[in-house]
Amino acid sequence: MALQECGLNLNKGLKELQPHGSLEFPCAGYSSYYTEGQEHSIPWHWHEEIEIVYIEKGQMEMKIPSEAFLLEKGDCMAINSNVLHYGAAVVECELHSLVFSPALIAGNEDFVFAKKYMQPLLTCNRFCGYVIKAGSNENVPLWFNSAFKALEKDSYGYEFTVREKLSRICLFLYGEFNPRADMRDLPLNQDNLRIQKMLAFIHKNFASDLSLQEIAGIAGVSERECLRCFQKTIQLSPIQYLLKYRVMQGAEMLAGNPADSISEIATMCGFDSPSNFSKIFKRFYRCTPREYRNVNGNKRF
Numbered sequence: 001m002a003l004q005e006c007g008l009n010l011n012k013g014l015k016e017l018q019p020h021g022s023l024e025f026p027c028a029g030y031s032s033y034y035t036e037g038q039e040h041s042i043p044w045h046w047h048e049e050i051e052i053v054y055i056e057k058g059q060m061e062m063k064i065p066s067e068a069f070l071l072e073k074g075d076c077m078a079i080n081s082n083v084l085h086y087g088a089a090v091v092e093c094e095l096h097s098l099v100f101s102p103a104l105i106a107g108n109e110d111f112v113f114a115k116k117y118m119q120p121l122l123t124c125n126r127f128c129g130y131v132i133k134a135g136s137n138e139n140v141p142l143w144f145n146s147a148f149k150a151l152e153k154d155s156y157g158y159e160f161t162v163r164e165k166l167s168r169i170c171l172f173l174y175g176e177f178n179p180r181a182d183m184r185d186l187p188l189n190q191d192n193l194r195i196q197k198m199l200a201f202i203h204k205n206f207a208s209d210l211s212l213q214e215i216a217g218i219a220g221v222s223e224r225e226c227l228r229c230f231q232k233t234i235q236l237s238p239i240q241y242l243l244k245y246r247v248m249q250g251a252e253m254l255a256g257n258p259a260d261s262i263s264e265i266a267t268m269c270g271f272d273s274p275s276n277f278s279k280i281f282k283r284f285y286r287c288t289p290r291e292y293r294n295v296n297g298n299k300r301f
Contacts, residue, residue: 020049025159026101027166029151034060034089042087043248044199044234050122051079051099052169054144058093062086064129065192065233074134076141078173080121083128084196086234096148098166105167117174124179143168194219195233198226202238206246207270212238246270247284250277254289255296262289 020028026049034041053062055071062069062077063086070090071077079085081102087095102122106114121127132140147165150158201218202210215238216226230238250269253260260268266277266289281289 020047020099020101026104027151027162028099029148030095030097030099031056031152032095032097034058034087034093034095036089036091041089041248042085044084044086046082046084046196047099048081049099049101050081050170051085051097052144052166053077053079053087054096054141054148056094056096059090060093060095061088061090062129063234065195067129068235069129069131071131072134074141076132076144078127078130078132078169080124080127080129084192084199085129096144098144098148098151098162100162100166104163105170118170120179121170121174121177124177127173127177127179130173130176137172140169140172191229191233194221194229198230198238199241202242202245206242206249207268209270210242215242243280244284247281250281250289251285251292251296254293258293262293265289 020026053071053076055073055075057073059073060071062071062079064079065084069077102114102118106118108114109119134141143165147162149155150161150165155161197219198215201215212223212226216223219226219229221229226238230236230241234241236244246269250265250271253265253268254262257265262277263274266274269277271277271280278288281292285292287295
């Protein structure tokens with residue numbers, strides 16, 4: 001099957017639209033290289049599939065709402081279905097990941113694998129993101145790498161290998177969380193639901209002159225509660241996040257739209273003037289928009 005090309009395609013609700021694998025085999029493998037630059041960060045997004053991440057080399061900070069994890073060489077991280085997550089390299093980093101539908105492991109929803117194991121794990125509110133540090137468990141990285149290499153090399157019968165190894169990882173996670181032990185699991189985290197709504201609103205309307213009141217209103221909370229929610233979940237204020245997102249969109253346009261002038265891109269990203277765009281852009285990227293375009297024009301990350 002080989003690896004798929006990494007590239008996020010998000011809808012207005014930050015859900016990733018790119019299919020992972022195929023209907024017949026809903027699993028995809030990715031190998032990605034990241035530097036410390038802002039343009040190499042993985043934006044906040046979510047998908048219905050489970051994701052297992054492995055750090056081949058370097059370091060990466062992975063975030064889910066309210067938590068951040070420093071992943072180093074040999075570390076694995078499991079991210080549950082429908083959980084917002086974000087990543088940025090701390091130093092140059094090579095990341096391998098497998099993104100798969102729970103149905104690959106569970107089969108039919110009436111099967112014991114679905115009822116007894118996968119559904120309780122998927123709905124366990126304590127399982128959002130879980131890190132297995134290098135050396136703490138020898139099996140998980142071995143299972144991951146066996147599955148990843150079989151997929152990458154398109155080995156004979158790789159489907160069996162991938163499903164078996166991912167099943168072992170899922171059973172390990174079930175054992176760690178034991179989701180049936182406490183059926184009085186925590187209620188759904190309201191902060192997570194609110195931040196999804198507010199981030200989606202910002203992504204859809206980033207070019208407009210957004211106010212804190214408008215951002216808070218989309219989630220039905222006060223401005224004070226909006227500030228608290230952002231600070232707790234992603235450690236940025238709403239306006240700081242809006243500026244960062246505008247600049248990242250500007251960088252993408254500079255690299256991919258050579259016919260558009262810097263002044264036009266500044267306007268399309270919601271900046272009131274090219275000079276303000278350049279000032280904020282340099283704060284994030286440590287170079288001017290023109291310098292960035294000269295180096296990264298038509299370059300895809």
